[in-house]
Amino acid sequence: MNAPTSIKEFFESGYRQFLPHVSIDCAIFGFHDNQLKVLLLKMKNVAGWCLPGGFIHWTEPANEAAQRILQERTGISQVFLQQFYTFGEPERNKEPNLKDLIDSLNIEHTEDNWLFHRTISIGYYALVEFSKVIPTVDLLSDECCWWDMHELPKLLFDHSLMIGQALQTLRMQLNFHPVGYNLLPEKFTMPELQKLYETILDRPLDRRNFQKKMLSLGILERLEERKSVGPHKSPYYYRFDKQKYDQALQAGISFGF
Known part of the structure; x- marks a missing residue:
């Protein structure tokens, strides 16, 4: 099946290509001008930013999905990528600001949409060389850029918690991995x-x-x-x-x- 080519198509029939209720979110860290930075996406028609992420194809291993998402957003592959946490709070994907996006698409039966059902997210963090990354938007976003960890914008969903958990894991990894x-x-x-x-x-x-x-x-x-x-x-x-x-x-x- 061909990948969705529009936001409306993704919302209405993405479940035919992707595994529902399980997603992947990636905290992609880079280091530039003595600042630790994280790559973020600005969603279309929504007042907020989020981590790069996506869904898993029906027959795709989770780790391969994470590598695919990472490469699509950065243009690079074969980087340090590690699963760090699973986020499963029942209401974690209930984001009121998404209503503006839904309304603009004229999608019927909004409450029954597969994207509004409970979704568990597998968190990965990646370490990349800043100069090699080509930030690239996805179907749902109109901006993709680096943000200083000390000056993060408003984040959607539970992505503030995700970034904090990823940074905590990274700090623990410093004891065992020469980052x-x-x-x-x-x-x-x-x-x-x-x-x-x-x-x-x-x-x-x-x-x-x-x-x-x-x-x-x-x-x-x-x-x-x-x-x-x-x-x-x-x-x-x-x-x-x-x-x-x-x-x-x-x-x-x-x-x-």
């Missing part, structure tokens, strides 16, 4: 790596202890090139050693942040 590999450019300085961790944790870290801890893992390669940032301030560039990085993940690592 810089997913969020930073290929080469970076130690101060840039430390700033990333401080931004996610929302607290300062001791410079010497941080550097000692990161270098002790054996997953960073120091380059001969330096970054010129002023007199007497030319830190070396580093990059992740992909083979040692993968070996460290398999063996299990502990940062203790």
